[in-house]
Amino acid sequence: MQTATREIAVSMTGISKRFGPVRALENANLEIARGSILGLVGQNGAGKSTIIKVLAGIIKPDSGTIVINGEVITSLTPASVEKLGVHFIHQDRLLVPTATVGEAVFLGHEIGLGPFVSRRAMERRAADLLKRFFGMELPPGTLVKDLTTAQQKVVQITRALAQKASVLVLDEPTAALVKREVDSLFDVLRRLRDDGIAVVFISHYMQEIEKLCDRVTVMRNGTDVGTVDPRQTPIDEIIAMMIARDVGEMFPKRSVTLGAPVLEVSNLRLGGSFENIGFNVRAGEIVGLTGLLGSGAKEIVQCLFGLKTADGGQVKVEGRELSLSTPVKAVRDGIAMLPEDRRAHGVALGLSVRENISLASLRRYSRSGMVSRGAENQAVDGLIKELSIKTPHRDALVRELSGGNQQKVAIAKWLSCQSRVYVLDEPTVAVDVGAKVEIYNLLNRLAGEGAAILLLSSDLLELVGVCDRVLVVYRGRLASSFSGPAMNSDALLAASSGARSNTDGVAA
Amino acid sequence: MSVSANDNSAKVSVRGFLAKYSVLIAFAVIVILFAVASPTFLTPANLFNVLVNNVVMLAIVALGLTIVISSGGIDLSVGVSVDMASMIFVMLLAAGYGGVVGVAGGLGAALIVGILNAILITRLNISPFLATLGVLFIGQSTQQLATSGGQPIYLTSGYAADQFNAIARTALFGIPTPVLVLIVLVIAVHVLLHRSVFGRYVQAMGAQPGVAWYSGIRVPRELSMVHVLCALLAGVTGILLSSTVKSYVPLSGNAFLLDAIGATFIGTTLSRERKPSVIGTLLGVLLLAIVKNGLLLVGWNFYWQQVGIGVLVFLVLAASFGLRRAAH
Numbered sequence: 065m066q067t068a069t070r071e072i073a074v075s076m077t078g079i080s081k082r083f084g085p086v087r088a089l090e091n092a093n094l095e096i097a098r099g100s101i102l103g104l105v106g107q108n109g110a111g112k113s114t115i116i117k118v119l120a121g122i123i124k125p126d127s128g129t130i131v132i133n134g135e136v137i138t139s140l141t142p143a144s145v146e147k148l149g150v151h152f153i154h155q156d157r158l159l160v161p162t163a164t165v166g167e168a169v170f171l172g173h174e175i176g177l178g179p180f181v182s183r184r185a186m187e188r189r190a191a192d193l194l195k196r197f198f199g200m201e202l203p204p205g206t207l208v209k210d211l212t213t214a215q216q217k218v219v220q221i222t223r224a225l226a227q228k229a230s231v232l233v234l235d236e237p238t239a240a241l242v243k244r245e246v247d248s249l250f251d252v253l254r255r256l257r258d259d260g261i262a263v264v265f266i267s268h269y270m271q272e273i274e275k276l277c278d279r280v281t282v283m284r285n286g287t288d289v290g291t292v293d294p295r296q297t298p299i300d301e302i303i304a305m306m307i308a309r310d311v312g313e314m315f316p317k318r319s320v321t322l323g324a325p326v327l328e329v330s331n332l333r334l335g336g337s338f339e340n341i342g343f344n345v346r347a348g349e350i351v352g353l354t355g356l357l358g359s360g361a362k363e364i365v366q367c368l369f370g371l372k373t374a375d376g377g378q379v380k381v382e383g384r385e386l387s388l389s390t391p392v393k394a395v396r397d398g399i400a401m402l403p404e405d406r407r408a409h410g411v412a413l414g415l416s417v418r419e420n421i422s423l424a425s426l427r428r429y430s431r432s433g434m435v436s437r438g439a440e441n442q443a444v445d446g447l448i449k450e451l452s453i454k455t456p457h458r459d460a461l462v463r464e465l466s467g468g469n470q471q472k473v474a475i476a477k478w479l480s481c482q483s484r485v486y487v488l489d490e491p492t493v494a495v496d497v498g499a500k501v502e503i504y505n506l507l508n509r510l511a512g513e514g515a516a517i518l519l520l521s522s523d524l525l526e527l528v529g530v531c532d533r534v535l536v537v538y539r540g541r542l543a544s545s546f547s548g549p550a551m552n553s554d555a556l557l558a559a560s561s562g563a564r565s566n567t568d569g570v571a572a
Numbered sequence: 573m574s575v576s577a578n579d580n581s582a583k584v585s586v587r588g589f590l591a592k593y594s595v596l597i598a599f600a601v602i603v604i605l606f607a608v609a610s611p612t613f614l615t616p617a618n619l620f621n622v623l624v625n626n627v628v629m630l631a632i633v634a635l636g637l638t639i640v641i642s643s644g645g646i647d648l649s650v651g652v653s654v655d656m657a658s659m660i661f662v663m664l665l666a667a668g669y670g671g672v673v674g675v676a677g678g679l680g681a682a683l684i685v686g687i688l689n690a691i692l693i694t695r696l697n698i699s700p701f702l703a704t705l706g707v708l709f710i711g712q713s714t715q716q717l718a719t720s721g722g723q724p725i726y727l728t729s730g731y732a733a734d735q736f737n738a739i740a741r742t743a744l745f746g747i748p749t750p751v752l753v754l755i756v757l758v759i760a761v762h763v764l765l766h767r768s769v770f771g772r773y774v775q776a777m778g779a780q781p782g783v784a785w786y787s788g789i790r791v792p793r794e795l796s797m798v799h800v801l802c803a804l805l806a807g808v809t810g811i812l813l814s815s816t817v818k819s820y821v822p823l824s825g826n827a828f829l830l831d832a833i834g835a836t837f838i839g840t841t842l843s844r845e846r847k848p849s850v851i852g853t854l855l856g857v858l859l860l861a862i863v864k865n866g867l868l869l870v871g872w873n874f875y876w877q878q879v880g881i882g883v884l885v886f887l888v889l890a891a892s893f894g895l896r897r898a899a900h
Contacts, residue, residue, distance in 0.1 A: 369786075391785055391786055391787075391788050392788050392789070392790050394788065395787070395788025396788065401786060403786055405782075407780075408780070408782040408783075409782040409783055409785075409786040410783065410786070411780075411783060412776055412779040412780035412783040412784075413779075413780065414779040414780065414847075415775065415776060415779045415780075419772065419775065419776070420783075422772075423772070423776055423783070423784075423787045423789070424787040424788055424789075426769045426772055426773075427769065430768075430769045433768050433769050433770065434763070434767055434768050434769070435767060435768065435769055435772060477787065
């Protein structure tokens with residue numbers, strides 16, 4: 065081991081951070097060495113992104129020490145950390161879409177004289193840098209929005225390099241890239257490492273970690289559980305380190321007898337996203353759907369609610385074939401959708417709890433177009449009580465509620481509709497643990513009442529804990545289906561990253 | 573600290589009272605100021621004049637804009653709807669048609685403006701601002717083309733004048749017909765916006781369009797209805813306007829646009845929930861109308877009136893904000 069000779073660029077020790085009752089980080093450590101590529105892996109919610117946000121100065125830790133370039137740092141801000149040479153390539157592109165490549169690369173560090181910006185110089189310098197580091201040539205003045213996702217990533221990295229980055233943190237940089245682009249990105253990162261830059265690489269793809277990283281730090285439950293050399297440690301062992309096995313009580317058990325198929329999907333396809341998708345969800349069944357970003361799992365769910373129109377295939381609810389072209393029709397046909405982006409699509413923050421809950425079912429509480437407040441209030445009060453939504457009163461704005469309670473309002477909206485099929489897209493993201501358990505209980509109850517539930521989630525523990533069956537989508541196809549004892553997070557993780565497949569059960 | 577707690581809570585409740593009634597207090601102050609400055613201001617004859625000439629027509633246009641702004645949109649073409657209704661109404665009467673045909677034709681013209689807006693916004697996905705701005709330009713040119721470069725049409729005597737008088741100069745139980753029309757429309761729009769399923773959908777689209785769409789609401793259809801209703805209400809104002817002045821003057825409808833938008837936003841700002849509401853809009857219209865009339869009576873000329881209105885609107889809003897902040 066050459067650890068002793070390596071120079072430490074960033075050292076974070078004993079970092080703890082709580083959000084209300086939730087422990088996001090508990091005594092977590094992270095050490096980033098110059099001239100090496102460090103992988104950072106862990107389940108969703110393990111604390112990866114929290115510790116990175118602490119380093120980025122976005123989140124203030126409750127306790128812990130951060131040393132950057134041998135200097136103890138007492139307070140970090142996003143601006144000061146960049147001055148220290150630590151740069152972040154975040155998962156969602158953070159570039160101004162209408163800027164030119166030159167403007168994007170030198171944003172905040174414009175080249176020019178006094179208040180005058182020399183656009184030509186910036187375009188030229190940016191072009192030089194892109195060519196030198198990536199061998200990439202773009203027409204001068206190209207706009208960011210006209211670039212591919214991979215090119216945008218490259219521009220972001222170039223921006224960091226232009227500012228003499230000594231530490232580069234990349235959060236899921238390959239999620240939206242194709243193989244060839246991934247390879248050239250890896251070449252760039254290796255070259256940067258050889259130039260002495262410290263690289264942190266966050267990824268869900270185990271093969272990428274194995275191929276690229278010199279060391280990998282595994283996080284679980286808000287702390288680092290170990291740092292190993294991925295070339296000498298089998299992937300299975302790393303996965304085992306990632307998965308906590310003591311969460312049984314989080315997932316309430318249930319016993320149901322499954323009924324007839326309620327949702328039947330066959331041969332569904334959408335160009336560029338997925339093809340040949342077929343599965344059933346029976347009454348009382350909770351079926352999980354998972355896949356990495358870009359696998360097509362998300363698009364399948366969007367097609368089922370009419371948000372995207374499938375190019376072909378059949379969707380039946382209780383034997384009746386649906387034409388899913390808009391959410392209007394999907395709702396009419398008894399499909400309820402809990403969208404991932406709660407604030408944009410799930411609940412209207414500026415409306416009251418009452419107005420949100422009754423929104424999809426107003427016709428039930430109205431006569432000749434007029435809302436009957438009495439009937440509405442009665443139904444809403446019933447649901448507030450039933451789901452134990454913590455709100456001062458039914459007319460409080462949803463904005464005032466916690467994330468978990470907002471999500472319960474979004475679910476209550478569909479309960480008052482009496483839908484037959486519930487499609488849930490990442491229902492427990494940004495929801496605290498207590499509310500998670502309540503949402504799981506709610507899913508169980510809905511299933512118990514004969515609803516068919518399709519749960520799209522990237523939280524593998526959640527899928528294993530809640531679902532009767534989990535379908536894994538890999539590169540636009542149903543790669544595997546797991547149920548019973550074969551359904552565990554190791555297998556799901558392996559299947560969604562393409563390491564293993566298990567096609568025998570897909571047709572179930 | 574604990575000693576002064578009682579004292580504080582008393583202060584808070586006084587402030588709370590001020591905040592709650594800040595709008596009414598501001599109104600009262602303005603009315604008193606004008607009453608002192610001009611002896612004619614508080615006379616029944618003047619107040620009646622303000623109501624019929626300054627409030628009714630503006631309020632009806634503002635009601636339509638309240639619906640549109642509630643839905644998260646805007647309609648810059650309300651003036652065109654006013655003018656089109658007015659133009660067709662007057663032209664039909666000039667051609668010898670009866671009042672009923674004239675009114676129907678006028679409202680039909682406004683309806684066409686509304687449908688055009690709806691198509692541009694919901695079918696072609698043009699933003700409401702740009703779509704209605706385009707319709708505003710087209711509508712203005714259309715009027716000039718139809719009236720040989722903007723010649724007014726006066727029908728001050730004879731058959732047509734009788735039809736106008738039947739609308740503008742009649743009264744029921746001593747209430748002038750235009751005021752009755754306003755009362756009916758205020759109640760109707762209030763019920764529609766704050767009590768009906770449609771109104772709830774409008775509010776949801778305004779609060780978060782994505783949520784409305786994901787809740788299975790037929791957003792394009794409801795949004796079309798919003799724009800058609802707004803244009804029709806503006807059309808009613810067009811009919812009342814022509815009947816009052818017994819003429820059609822091209823491009824006169826635009827005078828309502830900014831006042832109506834202003835009244836709606838004043839109402840929004842003053843309301844506790846910061847949402848457009850029929851009551852809030854009415855308060856906004858009253859404020860603008862009273863200030864205009866008051867400044868006129870005090871003897872300010874037209875140009876200074878505009879300055880005065882601007883300053884007074886700022887003062888009322890600032891006072892309301894200040895009191896509200898003090899209450900927290």
